[in-house]
Amino acid sequence: MESPSLKGLQPQLAAAVTDACASVSHNLNGQKLGRKGRITRERILAAAIELIDSPKEPVTLSSVARRASLGMTSLYNYFTDLTELLLAVLEPVMATADAAYLNLLRERWPDDALFDYCYRFVRAYHDFWFRHSRLLHMRNALADQRDERMLAHRIESTRPIISLLVRQMGRETLTKVSPDTSMATMVMIGIERSITVATDRDLRRQVGMGPDVSEDRFLVPGARLMELAIRDARSGSRYLAH
Structure with missing residues (x-):
């Protein structure tokens, strides 16, 4: 009850x-x-x-x-x-993350609609952040102040995304030193940072992003970068092989 x-x-x-x-x-x-x-x-x-x-x-x-x-x-x-x-x-907030956005990463995204799937994920991630904006910004602010418990939480909350993103790149296992893991990590750093701006009113004001400016200003480039990283990995890029 x-x-x-x-x-x-x-x-x-x-x-x-x-x-x-x-x-x-x-x-x-x-x-x-x-x-x-x-x-x-x-x-x-x-x-x-x-x-x-x-x-x-x-x-x-x-x-x-x-x-x-x-x-x-x-x-x-x-x-x-x-x-x-x-x-x-x-x-409990993070316990709702699977239904909010993680489940979108579990099925392999088709090559011919890759951007659409990337955008759908980035939008869902943004909506989760928007829904819990103040809590997540408080966590990140404390992490930036070197609160070790909050820093550990911030890192751990991105690990499932990075792991599933590596699988989207065509790898079944996640290793800390793999080029795909490095690329997935960098993509997520960029997406999280841009969504931090898009969901923070003070930051939006500081960067000149008024209420009339759509968050797609950040979400579309974030989805495009995710698409490029996945395509690069799936193609067996020589760059990622090093």
Whole structure:
């Protein structure tokens, strides 16, 4: 049964939050979590998601506790700091990534419609970022500040994409030193960075990309670069063979 605190969330995300909380067996004091403890954890995550989705209020442990109608002592039973809480929010969010965009990469894309498939993926990736924009930008900002936990999450979240992109290039195995892996990594760095700009209002303003400018300004070139990388690899390019 869905917790009342999750009723405001999109159903797939609410289910992912429930699954994530169900997988936690104890709180930070070592106490076994029963139904009440899991519901409390769900309340905290739901409150954090609501605050993140509403940029009018800063996201802090105290603001999350207030939104969840909990005291700080209760919140500290579950999370030691803001990074730990954000990572807990990222877990169910990233659990929805497969349906959002990863599943698009699993079937081999036909050569005669390669750009269309690349664009469809880049658009889906953009839409996922747009849906969870503030959370993902907070993660990247902390990673840029050398928060090792957030940096590790940022890296790990791209690994499935890179692995599947290498398969689109015609390779069944992923190795860290292969030219295809290097190319897939560079393509994803470029796509993620451009989507970071396209989904960040402040950055859009700084680069002169007003609300009247379509995000296709970045998405189409990103899809084209992905197409070229895949075609190059499938053709057995001498460059990628070195």
